[in-house]
Amino acid sequence: MPQPKYARESLVTMTEMVLPNDTNTLNNLMGGRLLHWMDICAAISAQKHSNRIVVTASVDNVSFSEPIKLGNIVTMQAKVTRGFNSSMEVNIEVWAEDIPAGTRVSTNRAFYTFVAVDQNGRPIEVPPVTPETEAEKDLYESALRRRQLRLVLAGRMKPHDAKELRALFGVAEEG
């Protein structure tokens, strides 16, 4: 198994300016463009952790609570929360900044899952994550529940086998 790596080693910060070609008819950033930027930022983080080519396996729900306006500066920060076998969960947070107005608001957050692949596109082992800060430890612990939830939703795990989720919802173990 590859040597463990610290979560901080996968930290990636990416900054973009919202230009006219990125917006809808209301002059707000298009959701698809933001998802594209988030995918790139999170993929770089997963590459840094695994030192491999990675492919996006899934994106957990992304909500758009605040519109991001033309001219805003969008900052994304991504970090791997946990490595499993060949897959890694990446936490990404997004802020929008209006520099002339001096405001900066949190606009989005998502969890991406990437799979490291070899030269033939086959999944390959990734290093485990060593969390250091309290926030990293919380994300590391909860990553197992999120993994089970997304695998159940993707039809890749039977709800019965999602032990962490069963414990969370107080479903007793059978016999």
Ligand SMILES: CC(C)(COP(=O)(O)OP(=O)(O)OC[C@H]1O[C@@H](n2cnc3c(N)ncnc32)[C@H](O)[C@@H]1OP(=O)(O)O)[C@@H](O)C(=O)NCCC(=O)NCCS
């Ligand atoms: C992701 C992919 C490599 C998985 O391949 P596979 O043959 O299903 O491989 P496996 O069943 O061995 O799964 C490999 C890992 O992917 C994870 N995975 C597969 N589908 C997943 C999903 N929907 N959500 C989260 N993780 C998933 C598995 O849990 C496993 O993780 P683990 O090794 O850490 O336990 C393959 O489905 C693929 O290439 N998909 C297309 C990727 C792509 O093109 N992305 C861009 C989309 S626009």
